[in-house]
Amino acid sequence: MAKGKQAVNFVLIGVLAGIVAVLDYIGVISFPMGVFSVSAFYIGSAFFMAFAVWFRGKGLLAIYLGLLIGAILAGTFTVFAFVLALGNVIGSAIPMLFFNSGKFNMELKRGRDYLAYIVSATILQQVISAAWTLTGFYIVGFMPAEAALAAATGWIGGGVIVSLIIGIPLLKFTSPVVKRTILTR
DSSP states (O other), X not given: OOHHHHHHHHHHHHHHHHHHHHHHHHHHHHSBOSSTTOBSSOTHHHHHHHHHHHHHHHHHHHHHHHHHHHHHHXXXXXXXXXXXXXXXXXXXXXXXXXXXXXXXXXXXXXXXXXXXXXXXXIIIHHHHHHHHHHHHHHHHTSSOGGGHHHXXXXXXXXXXXXXXXXXXXXXXXXXXXXXXXXXXX
C-alpha cells in the first residue's frame, strides 16, 4: 500500500474514532438508565452502523478505538472495556456484512434494502450488542441479574428508535455523498 494511502487511512480512522468517542460520551451521560454506562437513547449506534457499512474494517477499528476513548472521557473505562467494546463492534459488523454482500444497496433504494436494514441494523445490531455487553456487565459485576431485563429492554428499545429515526436517513441521504467523495479515493 502506498504511503499516501496509509496516511489517508490513518487520518480516516482517527477522525472516525474521534466522532465515535464524542458520540459515546454523549450517549453514556445524556440518557443513563441506572445500569453502568447503559443509555436509553444511544445515538452513536446509528453512526457506528454507517461507519461500518461505509468503511468496513477501517470503520470497525475506528468504532473500537473510539469506544475506548469515549469510555475514558465518560469516566467508565475499566480493563474490561477492551472486551465490552466488542459488543458494539460485532453489532455494527452485522449491517456491514449485509450491505457489503452485493445484495443490498446502502442507499436504501428498494424495499428489500429497507428490509435488510431493519433486520441487520434495527434488530440484529441492537440485540447482539446488548446481549454481548450486558452479559459482560453481569459477569464482571457491573450489573445485577435483576437489572438485566430493564437494561436489555432500554438498550434494544432505544436502539430501535435511534436506528429508525437517525440510521435510515443517515444511510439514505449520506451514502451517495460518501460514495462519491470518500469511497472513490
